[in-house]
Amino acid sequence: MEPLSRETIVDVLEKRLREEILDGRHPAGSYLPPERELADGFGVTRTTLKHAFGRLVHAGLLETRHGVGTRVRDFLRLGGADLLPMLVRHSPDWIGEIFEVRRSIGALIAERAAAGATAPQIAELRTLLAAVGDAAGGDPVQLADAEVHRALARATGNRVYVLLTNTLFNAYLPVRAALVGPFQDPRAARDRLAPVVEAVATGDQAAARTAAGDYLSATERIMLEGLAPAHGRRDDAR
Known part of the structure; x- marks a missing residue:
């Protein structure tokens, strides 16, 4: 109903x-x-x-x-980045540009987290990663995944990265139902993200950046594939 x-x-x-x-x-x-x-x-x-x-x-x-x-x-x-949620709701074309920023900022955040994460922050990251695999699938996994990225931003020690991460999530989480593809299988979602957390945990900056880039590219591809049928339905309706 x-x-x-x-x-x-x-x-x-x-x-x-x-x-x-x-x-x-x-x-x-x-x-x-x-x-x-x-x-x-x-x-x-x-x-x-x-x-x-x-x-x-x-x-x-x-x-x-x-x-x-x-x-x-x-x-x-x-205007500022606070306009992004409204712009995404108006036109999904903004998603591609958001994802481009997501890739570059996300890789940098992982690299900086590897350089500065404390032992408690590493423990938190591992706990949050486990929560991704334990979530019920779909939306709960997507939200659990987002918390890992927020924790990565906090581990950089730079509050601007935290705010940038929040801004990007605020931009596309309102339309997340159309972007849920990578999060349908909790274990696959956890395994996809695990190399990022482990590289940060070992302090390997280059590996963290590479792992984050691979993760962000893979999830972006799946999300955009999920958006394609929705675009087609809207075009047919016109």
């Missing part, structure tokens, strides 16, 4: 405006039509429109100036 939609008029309007902005119908730097004109066009009150504007300002897509109007923000020039 599917849950009932609880969208409000503000939710629908926000989504409509967001899609129009991200699709380029309102280019960066352009001003939206006057509020009264927009409200009449959408068949909503100006109060409803202001609420939707407020959300989009908070999301980083709009900026308002009293007495001037509401302008589309150039989010590619001024």
Whole structure:
């Protein structure tokens, strides 16, 4: 049984405006039509429109100036990584670019973790790796796997790597159901990740970087293969 939609008029309007902005119908730097004109066009009150504007300002897509109007923000020039979850939900094309960063950052994090991991951190990594193999399969394995990568980032001793790791997971975990392929078999998922943890545990930086690169490339390939049928279904629907 599917849950009932609880969208409000503000939710629908926000989504409509967001899609129009991200699709380029309102280019960066352009001003939206006057509020009264927009409200009449959408068949909503100006109060409803202001609420939707407020959300989009908070999301980083709009900026308002009293007495001037509401302008589309150039989010590619001024925005930050916090926009990624919204952009991925708008277009799966962003996933490929996220994975490219995931590969390069993930390999570097593994290398730095091998250089700096403490004994307690190594013990934590092994415990978290075991949890991947013990998880129930699918989504629980995927989430357990994510915790290993968060622990790897912490083992670098650099908090920026921790935040970057969180950012990448925040970007694609909301659509993780379509990326669950590598995590269906708990033991295979654990065995795929084990060389990374062991290289970090032995302090072998080169081996950790190589193992992480192999792991990230392999899981990316499986994830993208899983996304392909979904792309096909969407294209057929059009």
